[in-house]
Amino acid sequence: MPTLPSQKLQELYEEYGAQEIAFNKSIRSVTGLEPTKICVKIANDHLPCVLYSCSMHDAKVIMPLDTEAFEIIKKAKNLVNLRLAFLPKNSKNSIIFFVPSVIESFASFKLQHESSYLVTLKFNQRPSDDLIEIIGTIFQSIENFKKRRELRINLDASVVDDMEITSVNTYCIVDSIRRPCILKNLSASGLGIIMMCNPKFLLNKRITVAIYLYGYNEPILLNGVIKRSDNIEGRNDLFLMGVLLNEEEIPYGYKDMINKYIDHLERILKHKRVMNVAVE
Numbered sequence: 001m002p003t004l005p006s007q008k009l010q011e012l013y014e015e016y017g018a019q020e021i022a023f024n025k026s027i028r029s030v031t032g033l034e035p036t037k038i039c040v041k042i043a044n045d046h047l048p049c050v051l052y053s054c055s056m057h058d059a060k061v062i063m064p065l066d067t068e069a070f071e072i073i074k075k076a077k078n079l080v081n082l083r084l085a086f087l088p089k090n091s092k093n094s095i096i097f098f099v100p101s102v103i104e105s106f107a108s109f110k111l112q113h114e115s116s117y118l119v120t121l122k123f124n125q126r127p128s129d130d131l132i133e134i135i136g137t138i139f140q141s142i143e144n145f146k147k148r149r150e151l152r153i154n155l156d157a158s159v160v161d162d163m164e165i166t167s168v169n170t171y172c173i174v175d176s177i178r179r180p181c182i183l184k185n186l187s188a189s190g191l192g193i194i195m196m197c198n199p200k201f202l203l204n205k206r207i208t209v210a211i212y213l214y215g216y217n218e219p220i221l222l223n224g225v226i227k228r229s230d231n232i233e234g235r236n237d238l239f240l241m242g243v244l245l246n247e248e249e250i251p252y253g254y255k256d257m258i259n260k261y262i263d264h265l266e267r268i269l270k271h272k273r274v275m276n277v278a279v280e
Contacts, residue, residue, distance in 0.1 A: 012136025
């Protein structure tokens with residue numbers, strides 16, 4: 001069941017309905033997509049598929065199709081149901097629903113050693129409110145992330161806990177060499193890390209920084225360029241390195257983490273304002 005009110009769902013549907021999101025690794029992880037439960041149902045047949053991308057109007061799936069499968073589709077006159085399944089974070093139960101669709105097109109798609117097809121499904125009615133909430137909140141989060149580009153978050157102990165970062169001690173990769181580093185601050189456009197290094201050899205080089213979060217099996221990897229270095233008082237071997245992130249490569253998991261924390265701060269500030277008004 002969706003957690004947002006009907007009016008908010010309608011706003012998301014109207015604003016982001018036609019926008020398509022690719023279900024890459026980051027999006028699958030954040031949404032809790034359950035790949036093994038995804039399929040295309042045609043009459044009584046359930047054909048396995050991979051969700052490639054989705055909007056609130058249509059979806060693209062990757063399917064291995066043989067002569068028998070094409071015959072089943074033909075008999076159904078291209079009318080199918082896309083079964084989607086998500087297991088949200090901190091939830092014990094999956095969200096499973098079907099979206100009535102019509103197959104619009106097929107395109108050959110090479111998947112490992114198997115010949116498959118990229119199948120475009122056009123939804124023939126408004127999809128489940130669950131899908132509207134999942135897709136809509138992703139696009140709203142991306143929009144908010146862009147607006148918060150210049151906000152910088154210093155990672156003290158309480159902030160690290162609130163953001164569900166396992167530790168500020170992590171690693172980065174420069175020139176294919178893995179180096180230990182410490183996360184100092186984060187923003188939508190970049191981050192600061194403390195490293196033991198000679199900064200003149202690292203400036204303007206590409207870097208990948210890993211961030212570990214609770215609930216993630218693998219780290220979020222951020223790609224960027226080292227743009228500046230600052231001295232650390234009392235140390236001549238450690239430097240604060242400023243990293244400018246490659247905007248087109250920022251994983252959605254990172255955007256979601258930043259947005260959730262800033263939303264959390266805004267709720268606290270709003271509560272304080274309300275309490276101050278009540279006291280006055």
